[in-house]
Amino acid sequence: MSTITEAVLTKLDKVVLTYVEDGYFERENEAHSWFLEIWGDEKKFQLIGFSEYLDNFIVDAIEHWNSGKVEVLSSGPFLEQSASNPELPLEAEAISIGTSLILTITNLGESYQQKLDLLQAARHNLLSNEQLEIEVSKRTATIRQREAEISGRLIYAAGFRDEETGSHINRIGLYSAAMGRALGWSQFAVEDICTAAPMHDLGKIGIPDNILKKPGKLTDEEFEVMKTHPKIGAEILGDSEIEMIQVASEIAASHHENWDGSGYPAGLKGETIPIAARIVAIVDVYDALVHARVYKPAMPEEEALEIMASLVGNKFDPELFQLFLDNIQEMRDIRTNILD
């Protein structure tokens, strides 16, 4: 080896070894002190058995040499314990040059520390980002919780006048959320409809008691008054900048609109009816039919679904109704979990 090559290898803190046979290697240049501390000063020596990490890498190196690949295979950095350094940063490389099978071992020295410092800074950044994400999601959860509480209190207030059960109202939110999930909505949108849907009948708070609580059938005139509850609900919930309240307002305004345009209050038709309202229209009828009320017994689900199927195209959005049927088991689970 030329003096220049020797000097370069010394400068690079690198030791070059050539594979001889049977696990024996021959050192091609002067050994550095760190090398001698681990592998000794024999020129030809058995490499295996001194470094657990290198023993593992030799398996990859032999495979690499046998493959005839020309590129360099690096072991990546590893820390070895020598007599003078408990954490000596080394890196090995396997190279084939002609028929020579070469293994180099380099003391990474300062460059290891530099890499460590860089990665330390980068990982600190990653950690800060992660903590920021956690903080944002905690705050979002708090906002969601507040929204749900406000909506719950509104519904509670309305409950003093409307006789709908709390369980029915909760189920409407959960059925609607299930539909949102089935439609592939974002988690935010699903949470919005889950909180907003129970407020669909909030406008009933503005209907006089003699109509709202009338035990018998409403007269045409009384029914006209009753039909104003979507508008009242939309007014109570209108002009909000909060997305969930906007969804609630849409639902309150349009949950009595029909797919064919025969509904009220605006006579909206097809997809001009907001999708959240089309969903609530379906799940509200389902829940009302399959549960008992003071004025009627619970209907068997099969019969309820038959009635609902007959309303598809007139009252209900056909695609949404099919999606509802596709997810009927989830709806049943909600019913089982939230009993009247």
Next chain:
Amino acid sequence: MLQKKICLLGAFSVGKTSLIQRFVSSLFDDKYLTTVGVKIDKKIVTVDQQEIMLMIWDLAGEDDYNTLNKNHLRGAAGYILVIDGTRPKSLDVGLAVHDKVKEALGDVPVVVALNKADLIDEWILDADQLAKLEEKLPVLRTSAKTGDNVELLFSELAARLQ
């Protein structure tokens, strides 16, 4: 003496190196020092009156800058999957690492360390995900800081090694 290779795996900054330091040297440093590359420590444990030399491979954590080198797993008899209870992302990374290791090593013994138990009031792991994990794998709540369950963690794994 029987020698067994085990690996500590998981996301970055979950406390893999700290757990090893606590187990091998009874030391703990609160400052986070990242690991670059691989460091191997040794410690003898006794299982059923038989001494086993554990060769403990501390592998750099998974993140945007480092992915698991499957060659480092060669010959591992088992591994400890470390998850930081205060970081939900470390659970996702841990589960992904677990899948990778299963693919590379097959069904070798594993024990999960839910680390940083000293900060349990700040834990924010998803309860369902945690319950599912506990159904599938042996899980111990550990703290490299206080030493809680650290000896048990390594001896549990050692007891499961073939």
